[in-house]
Amino acid sequence: MSFLHFIVNDVLGQASILISLIAMIGLIALKKSPGQVITGTMKTLLGFLVLLAGANIIVNALNFLGDVFQKGFHMRGVVTDVGSIAGIAQQTLGRETALIMVLAFMINILIARFTRYKYIFLTGQASLWMATVCSVIGYMGGLRGTELIIIGGVIAGVMAVGMPVLAQPIVRKITGSDDIALGHFCTIGYIVQAGVAKLTGDVSKSTEDLELPQSFSFLQDTYLSMMVVMIPVYLIPSIAAGPAVIAPYANGVNYLVYAFLQSVQFVVGVYVLLAGVRLLLAEIVPAFRGIALRIVPNAIPALDCPVLFPYAPNAVIIGFISTTIGSIIGMFLFPSIGLAMILPGMLTNFFAGGTAGIFGNAVGGRRGAIIGGVFHGLFITLLPALLLPLLGQYGFSNVTFSDSDVIGVGLVFGHILNFFH
Secondary structure, X not given: OHHHHHHHHHHHOOHXXXXXXXXXXXXXXXXXXXHHHHHHHHHHHHHHHHHHHHHHHHHHHHHHHHHHHHHHOOOOOEEOOHHHHHHHHHHHHHHHHHHHHHHHHHHHHHHHHHOOOOEEEOOHHHHHHHHHHHHHHHHHOOOOHHHHHHHHHHHHHHHHHHHHHHHHHHHHHHHOOOOOEEOOOOHHHHXXXXXXXXXXXXXXXXXXXXXXXXXXXXXXOHHHHHHHHHHHHHHHHHHHHOHHHHHHHHOOOOHHHHHHXXXXXXXXXXXXXXXXXXXXXXXXXXXXXXXXXXXXXXXXXXXXXXXHHHHOHHHHHHHHHHHHHHHHHHHHHHHHHOOOOEEOOHHHHHHHHHHHHHHHHHHHHHHHHHHHHHHHHXXXXXXXXXXXXXXXXXXXXXXXXXXXXXXXXXXHHHHHHHHHO
């Protein structure tokens, strides 16, 4: 098992290595020269790691924001934290989770090879979360050993194809092609946003076509406009929290200056992330044609949600803010009907909310991105609250998943197992 653990966790479990290896296979299948194979593989790795570096900058800035937001406004409740559940699962179900993840990828390849659904899911972290919910819910529902691995692997493998299939009509509208697909297990939430946006929006007025007076023309620059939005988003909760809360972060810097710098740091993270996305796509799409030609004809890579950010960067910020507003409304609304209070998760609100904003804009323009985003925030607050009692039956207290597709699988799978057991 040590060798299997090395391959699954230390090699294939590293998304950057997995995607680079797939790019290398594609380039070899295209019969590129050794130099071209090395260049394409290394640039793919570099692009993904630049993307990851940008994501880490954003994560650090959002962790600070989430903390001061909760303390500044005295919020108490449950934070969606897949890491806590994954940590527990790795201690008790590490072998089963790893084997489910491997089996799911094999099933994904088989479906892509022998059906018309050619999507290959390449977001390793999302694959791990899906394998985790399958192992945890399956085990607590009474499944063991081979039975648990096979059923969990089939569910995760089908989801790895099914979610890109569900999202692709709108992804095609966003990107203008079928070169890439979306490999992110928040897709049900994106479809909810798109549905609301289609009903309430106006697709002719895009978030990317904002007309501004000459004196505000500097806001046409995506990153400057992002800074204008994010500075008050950071300063207001920081003022509410006060210097004592921020002091452990600030290392002697004035608390408002530190909050201001964190808001700019967030924008820096977005800049780095988008640079990584562009570098990654420049390499992975041509390399994937090799796989399409030789291994899985017409294969389409399903990649993590930031690959869509360059197509509508304004929609990302609008989606983030409107999703956060919706999640705050849900935080107060759902406890009134007997559900747990789910605190806004800034990471989910940015990455899932930003992507949902792009979906909303694609089918409903600015209004769709805003109104749909509020409904998206309500939806992704409701789902964890619904899953929490089920996880409580299994001994997980005050922790729940965050991604809508993962929660959906947990709810359906868990209730089916409860019915039969």
